[in-house]
Amino acid sequence: MEKFVDIYQRACERKGSELALQALLSDVLSPSEIAAIPADRFLACFTETVFQSGFVWSVVRNKWPGFEAAFFGFEPKKMVLLNEQHIERLCQDERIVRARQKIVTVPQNAQMILDIEKEHGSFGQFIADWPVDYITGLWLHLKQHGSRLGGNIAAYSLRKLGIDTFILTKDVESYLRHHQWLDAGLTSKKGLKQCQSAFNEFQQQSQLPMTHISQIIAYSVGDNRVGMA
Structure with a gap:
């Protein structure tokens, strides 16, 4: 399966630069x-x-x-x-x-x-x-x-509210299904468990908040390219 570093690099390219991508990420509050x-x-x-x-x-x-x-x-x-x-x-x-x-x-x-x-x-x-x-x-x-x-x-x-969470948007769901993380109903118990497992793995790889991981995945796929020919 694709490593998160590859997802991150693709999102940077689609948004024009790492700086541009970072500017799009939401703030996350401390406990x-x-x-x-x-x-x-x-x-x-x-x-x-x-x-x-x-x-x-x-x-x-x-x-x-x-x-x-x-x-x-x-x-x-x-x-x-x-x-x-x-x-x-x-x-x-x-x-x-x-x-x-x-x-x-x-x-x-x-x-x-x-x-x-x-x-x-x-x-x-x-x-x-x-x-x-x-x-x-x-x-x-x-x-x-x-x-x-x-x-x-x-x-x-x-x-x-700034609470750390991923969101299962259409782009995120599409990514998870395409890369075989998700093969069940999105809101079923099995599907939610699969999604959580994927994000837990990406967090271990990146040490980023779930919010940022979710947004970066969404920015790495779909019709949201910026700064690319």
Whole structure:
């Protein structure tokens, strides 16, 4: 199988130079920085990604100040108190995207956060303590205990917050399948285990964060060439 150094070199060529590639890589927080993220920021990020899923991302982004106001800053203890009347009012609130099936995820995911905090002290600490060599397990935990956090939603949310995770984009999936790392359903337990094994191997070879490995793989394949004839 291809070594990560070869993937890295190809990504550098496609992006024009090593410097250009490095400029495209996302920042990754330390465990102490992750532990310090307030619970409301996790809930806000989950909500933003849920609303962006299957929708125009820029619309949600442009309306985000309205979301923050409508949901009172996404404080979990306040959000679990949303009753049917509050939900109905939010469904008519022009400051946000009025999708009821997504609005109701806010109190549900707020409850998940509060439940985890009871056991772990803080949601940020729970996330910070999760081993990156089993990050797919965190995705599954959030999917199972939260609302509409399946697919890539958990991974995208974590990435936005600076938490180290790979994301199974189409380019990444294509690479893993082409190089025989993945031969199962992408979101099946077998498929996730295969993906995790691939990224663990690449991390051992490179000593890079999962985030950077994921981005470099994506930049090394697909229709994203820059600086090449």
